[in-house]
């Protein structure tokens with residue numbers, strides 16, 4: 001695990017986070033700078049730097065992330081109203097933390113991305 005990766009530290013219990021879900025493959029915790037009433041990060045335990053680094057062996061993991069996102073959305077009452085699941089990939093995609101993660105956003109009307 002990269003020593004300087006904040007998400008690896010959170011997964012290892014070496015940095016704090018407000019977890020909302022955990023299993024063998026992923027963890028989910030609240031974003032420290034929420035952009036919506038619900039803003040959760042869904043993060044694989046495996047350190048994958050960004051979406052372009054996925055391989056065939058990550059297929060199940062990526063499907064699992066989507067199932068977990070829907071489970072969390074349902075648990076938080078967002079499944080009927082709707083929500084957004086996004087990945088920021090590399091510099092022009094706005095990625096800041098280079099450990100793959102998906103943002104689950106909801107609880108208000110979201111506008112088009114720019």
Ligand code: AMP
Pocket residue numbers: 006015016017030031032033034041087088094095096097098
């Ligand atoms: P991205 O731009 O997709 O890389 O998003 C990184 C996200 O991680 C941002 O929304 C940050 O607010 C969030 N973040 C950074 N550090 C932490 C942390 N220690 N705990 C929770 N969220 C964090």
Ligand code: ZN
Pocket residue numbers: 002005006007008009046047048098099
């Ligand atoms: Zn990491």
